Amino acid sequence: MTEDEQKQAAAEKAVEYIKDGMVVGLGTGSCAAKMVDLVGAMVAKGLKITGVPTSEATTAQARSLGIPVVGLDEVNVIDLTIDGTDEVDPQGRLIKGGGGAHLREKIVASLSDRMVVIAEAKKKVAQLGAFKLPVEVIRFAAPALQPRLEALGSTPTLRLAKDGTPFTTDEGNYIYDCDFGKIDEPEDLALTLSTMPGVVEHGLFIGFADIVLIGTDAGVEVIEIAGEPSS
C-alpha cells in the first residue's frame, strides 16, 4: 500500500464511527481531507451530519462538498472528532500541528465526546520527538520566546510560508517548530509550554485520542486508548 492508500484506508474506517445526526469535528491535513471527502459523500447520500471544521482550509473543503458547517456558538455537543496526526506513540499521545491548525484542532478535540485519530503507518512511533514540535506563539512575543524555547532544550525554527515570510496561522499567530529530540516526559513539557506567557498552544495532545486508526499494508490497525485526563 502507498502512504496515500494507507491514509485512505484509515479515513474509511474512521467514518464508520459516524452515525446519522452526529455533530463531527473535522480535522485538518491530507489524511483528514480524505475523511472530509467521505463525510461529503455521506451527506450527499442523505445522512444528517453537521461539521465543526478545525481550519479555514477544512471549512472551505466541507462547504464545497455541501457539508453543513457550524461554529462553536452553534453547537452544545461535538459527538466525535476525526483528525490526522504527525506522530502517535503507544499511549496515544500525539504531536500535531504540521499543518499549523493545532490550536483550533485542540479546542475542537477538547469539546468532543470522542477523538478518532487517523494516520498512515509511519506516524506510529515508539517515542515522540522525531517530528519537530509546533509551538504557536503570539507575534508580539515571538522574539522573546525564541531564547526561552532554546532554554528548554530545543532548537526552535520560525515557520516560514512559501514566499519566505513568517507563516501565519488562522488565528494570526506565528509557529516555532521546536526540535527537542526524543521527548522523555511529554506531560511535563506540555505543562511547561502551556504556562509560558505568549505561547498560545503547542502540538502535544495528551489524553485526547480515544481511538487511533493506522493504515498499514496488513489493513487498518485499531488501537483503543485507555482514558486519561487531557492536557
Ligand SMILES: O=C(CO)[C@H](O)[C@H](O)COP(=O)(O)O
Ligand atoms: O495537525 C495537523 C494539522 O495541524 C495534521 O493533522 C497533521 O499535520 C497531519 O497532517 P497530514 O495528514 O497531512 O500528514
